[in-house]
Amino acid sequence: MSAVIGMASYMARRAAQKERVRILYRRALKDTLNWAVHRHLFYQDASELRERFEANKHVEDLDTIDRLIGDAEAAYEKMRHPDPYIVPWAPGGSKFTRNPEPPSGIEIAYDYGKEDNE
Template sequence: MSGVSTAAYVARRAAQKERVRILYRRALKDTLNWAVHRHLFYQDADALRQRFEANKDVEDLDRIDRLIANAEATYNKWRHPDPYVVPWAPGGSKFHRNPIPPAGIEIVYDYGREDND
């Protein structure tokens, strides 16, 4: 291998590893949306990990690209239609529930301690 092809190979493998890592993390987080209880999540997470581990020794770059494309298509097909959103995060039920008051309004926190002069 020449220096250019070696660099191209290393760059392609690095890109593939990053795509696999991102796909695994997204799929694992999405598994939490489908599992009602933790003991169910652990079983599903173990099955997901085994699916990824089954192909970890593949060396052919084109086959790896096909496996990643198939896995991404499967993930997109089975993504949860209503994923869990943390309540105070954007899209959550408590996001911006109590907005900041407009300018000019002063809030006095005296908690019932009026001036009795």
């Protein structure tokens, strides 16, 4: 019974580690776009990033994996772009809430000047 619990604990920890690595890779890859001026530079940087992640793919020790993830997250936070690109219509973008909704109580008439002849 304890072997089953131990295996379930191991699998849960591995799943959490895989998720942390996936999230870290996606964030780092998206941040690479902020640093690359041209697409051909991005492809080269993305390839190097992938190689850095693949270099530790063979590690099996859970504590070593946690240490590697922590080191990689710290390195990512240190190297993040200070002024990342934000899609204009996303929160923080230049067009976000440029045309805010009208205040409540104000109605928009869609009859375009048509009058009721009743």
